[in-house]
Amino acid sequence: MNILKKIKSLFSKNKKEKPKTACELLLEIVEKRKKDTSNRPENLTDSEWVGVLNRISFGVECTGKNNSLKSPTRKRQRDEKIKKAFDLLSVYIREL
Numbered sequence: 001m002n003i004l005k006k007i008k009s010l011f012s013k014n015k016k017e018k019p020k021t022a023c024e025l026l027l028e029i030v031e032k033r034k035k036d037t038s039n040r041p042e043n044l045t046d047s048e049w050v051g052v053l054n055r056i057s058f059g060v061e062c063t064g065k066n067n068s069l070k071s072p073t074r075k076r077q078r079d080e081k082i083k084k085a086f087d088l089l090s091v092y093i094r095e096l
Contacts, residue, residue: 055085
């Protein structure tokens, strides 16, 4: 009887996984590339490539969290960092 319950729980339809967002998928890809830097652009060193990936992941994380800052100066600075991150993403998307 226990075996039937276990089998039933394996195939139950109430286990629904939450679909991943584009931000989560991009962060997973960037983290994989940070661990394995062999697939980097030829014009960048390993440390430069990791720096680019860090900037991209920061921009994607900030976009996914959607946190608002009270200070207009800090908000403007963060928006500039996010814009630069997505500019880097558009340049290096083929290497990801």
